[in-house]
Amino acid sequence: MKLQSIGNDKHHYKHLANHVNSQVNNGAIVANGLSLSREISWFSEVMTLQIQIYFVQGAPLESIYQLPAPDLSVDDSPFAHFVKDNKLGFEERIILILAIIPHVQPQVLDAFFSLNANFDRCYAEFGGKDGKRHRGFLPTAETAMFILTGDDLTKRLAVMALFDEHSSLMHQRVLILEDYTSGEPFLSHSLNVSAESLQMFTTGIDYKPTYSSSFPATLITSPLNWQDLVLAPSVMDEINKISTWITHSNTILDKWGLDKSLKPGYRSLFYGPPGTGKTLSATLIGAKLGLDVYRIDLSSMVSKYIGETEKNLANLFDQAQNKQWILFFDEADALFGARSQGSSANDRNANQQVAYLLQRIEDFPGVVLLATNLRANIDEAFSRRFQSLVYFPMPDANQRLLLWKKTLNNNHETDNDNQLYTLAEKYELAGGAITNVVRYAAISALQTGSDVILYKDLKIGINKELRKEGKTI
Ligand SMILES: Nc1ncnc2c1ncn2[C@@H]1O[C@H](COP(=O)(O)OP(=O)(O)OP(=O)(O)O)[C@@H](O)[C@H]1O
Ligand SMILES: [Mg+2]
Structure with missing residues (x-):
């Protein structure tokens, strides 16, 4: 994209967004955007402060905990609701937003690219992994650990529990630790957010998994x-x-x-x-x-x-x-x-x-x-x-009459409703069989050019159903 064309492109995106919005919940997107941007600003301050503390660069505060997380109590976004419903604490919120940032505002993590001049390589403290195409910093669990604990080893051991599979964010499959190379430290896992959670925190759409061998439903x-x-x-x-x-x-x-x-x-x-x-x-x-x-x-x-x-x-x-x-x-x-x-x-x-x-x-x-x-x-x-x-018993005659009426939805011959009553009285069919009969008779009506469903076709259909069930009439 040429720089000059950004103005136009913005217009294009707006147009595109309007188009997308016709399918998604615009309110949720706007609300998520507001909550996320506050959460990211807070994260950014915490991250900067921890770097300053760690590298003794004249940090204005002593501890990251002096920067309270934004109050989301009045926010109505799916993100805010998730944070509130799960009563996420300071550490969990930092970890969660860190996992989300590469998807929504990757440049926030650029500071982690600074090189350790002593060794001319990235700081081991920051963790992270190289992307194949992604230009931004991809966090690992180690990255979260650095932001939250700096060089405080005791704190580090305590915070590690948040990556345990029983911790709330892991257990709910909101956070995902992946790309592990065997033999390397546990915290070198990439830190990511699951596809479904990301969808909820961005577009606000509930993600619906589809059938697969690992999700057999x-x-x-x-x-x-x-x-x-x-x-x-x-x-x-x-x-x-x-x-x-x-x-x-x-x-x-x-x-x-x-x-x-x-x-x-x-x-x-x-x-x-x-x-x-x-x-x-x-x-x-x-x-x-x-x-x-x-x-x-x-x-x-x-x-x-x-x-x-x-x-x-x-x-x-x-x-x-x-x-x-x-x-x-x-x-x-x-x-x-x-x-x-x-x-x-x-x-x-x-x-x-x-x-x-x-x-x-x-x-x-x-x-x-x-x-x-x-x-x-x-x-x-x-x-x-x-x-x-x-x-669930077979329906009785009254229920069958109701089933016939609801299924036909007034598309049958209406000259003599008694006939419908007779069908209901006479034939012991369940709702499922009745829908089959109506389908059959509707097709027949179309084939013969009738614009209503005919009793004679219903009768033929009933016959077929009863034969299927091994009964004859
Ligand atoms: N009690 C009912 N009320 C309204 N419609 C019914 C009823 N029973 C069946 N139907 C109609 O028949 C269709 C098939 O019913 P359904 O699949 O619920 O049956 P089922 O009891 O689950 O059968 P199966 O044991 O074969 O799985 C329904 O989608 C509906 O159109
Ligand atoms: Mg069934």
Whole structure:
């Protein structure tokens, strides 16, 4: 870019930003920008002061702790909320912003490039590593250590605990230590911030991981909403209990002090015939409460990733715990079936994974929903671990009529609604089968040039569905 054209480019960026803003949350970007710039200014002062103290360059203050971190209490940015919610202290904030700076304002770290004239090389004290293309200084854990502790060895030993995998920022996978060369000191790890956290601290968009072998789960959503759900009152009651727990568990556990006797989290098993709304209900609970629901297909998991499974599951549970996701284990029969059969190495391995999974489910402080078609296989030891077992029965005639109406959405012949009533009365179909029939009849209508869905096509579709289920009419 030529210097003269910067003015124009600014215009270009503004234009680009407006374009991007139509997709992202502009408010979050502006708020993050304000919070980050204050945090970076503070960091910069701390860093300069530590260099002055360390090199005895007439530092104006004695200790970096005389420079308090900015007060973010009134900031409404995702960054500020993260800092406040996690009650990050002085050291953690320095480490976090240091990890973020190369992504947002790399020049802030340029002072670390100064050479040690005695040896004509960079100061070992500063840590850091060379980038392949990045021109700025890339911090390592050592860099954070220098800024926070200078040459105070005792302090250094204390601050090292912040890089322990159990420390809050590491455990939540906000900070990442990477690029380790074996045999070198632990603090030579590069210090980075995870992709998802960076996204949250910049654009403010919640990062949604996608399916991979190390993240064997898929975010599920539905275009349907709560009003579309047709359930027997007893089932609806159980679903509402789950929602109430999610919204008010803090009151129950903390305020009422029941956390001594009740485990946190809620585990519920949905069972019943195919297409009765188990997956849909799980999805809608999340949508109603603004929580993401991740579906884990157990049948593929237990068999496919033997050996890796535990690690991947651990990853998934750790992430879910910090995000308040609802975990939805579909085809959960893989769990019940897998136990105790056979004695081959594979079987043993599967049993081990199941035991591990059950333990994680039991200890999970959030909501875990499992779904299966088979109730018979579930033993008592298993059901004891659940707060509720919810049976999703086949819908009765009234519920079927509602399902027909909602699914057709007024696109059927309306001359004689009695026919719809008859279909509902006569054919025992679950919601899933009804959607299949309507899809079939809609296609037929288009093919024959009809602009409404015809009863005769619905009947043919019903026939096909019943045959699929091994029934005839
Ligand atoms: N109770 C219901 N209320 C409204 N729609 C329903 C209901 N049950 C099923 N449906 C419709 O059928 C579709 C399939 O249902 P869903 O996937 O929830 O069934 P399921 O019980 O999870 O079945 P499976 O046991 O085969 O996994 C839904 O997306 C919805 O369109
Ligand atoms: Mg399902």
